[in-house]
Amino acid sequence: MGRSKCPEEREFYLQIAIKERWSKRELERQFNGGLFERMVLNPAKLSPVLRETQPHALNVFKDTYVVDFLNLPQDHSEADLHQGLLGKLRQFLSELGRDFCFIGSKFPVQVGTQDFALDLLFFHRGLNALVAIELKVERFSPSHLGQLNF
Numbered sequence: 001m002g003r004s005k006c007p008e009e010r011e012f013y014l015q016i017a018i019k020e021r022w023s024k025r026e027l028e029r030q031f032n033g034g035l036f037e038r039m040v041l042n043p044a045k046l047s048p049v050l051r052e053t054q055p056h057a058l059n060v061f062k063d064t065y066v067v068d069f070l071n072l073p074q075d076h077s078e079a080d081l082h083q084g085l086l087g088k089l090r091q092f093l094s095e096l097g098r099d100f101c102f103i104g105s106k107f108p109v110q111v112g113t114q115d116f117a118l119d120l121l122f123f124h125r126g127l128n129a130l131v132a133i134e135l136k137v138e139r140f141s142p143s144h145l146g147q148l149n150f
Contacts, residue, residue, distance in 0.1 A: 020098045033066035099125040
């Protein structure tokens with residue numbers, strides 16, 4: 001953590017390290033991964049409904065997650081990403097945040113008479129809500145948002 005930090009950034013790292021109970025190594029990883037920039041300077045884009053129903057969600061979600069600990073090749077597939085996250089679930093939970101609890105992978109969901117599977121399903125204790133993660137490795141497209149809204 002050699003670069004100089006503004007007082008707000010130092011306070012941010014101090015508070016989140018205490019809250020998340022990070023080791024020195026994890027604090028350095030988050031610092032080097034630009035957590036302050038990802039959460040404070042570039043906050044997550046949340047829907048108005050989520051902001052209204054869960055005001056604390058802005059402090060829970062990040063716009064970008066760093067999963068460099070997976071050591072995946074540049075041209076990895078969604079299946080590679082999925083398997084890597086499951087294989088390094090402890091590190092992934094650390095990246096997500098302390099209040100996330102893993103529920104399942106390829107979690108079955110039935111809508112009407114059709115069966116679907118959520119890539120990853122978590123429960124967030126602070127929000128008291130389920131959080132579904134749909135993995136994508138290609139550039140964002142509006143169809144992805146439609147899939148999630150469904």
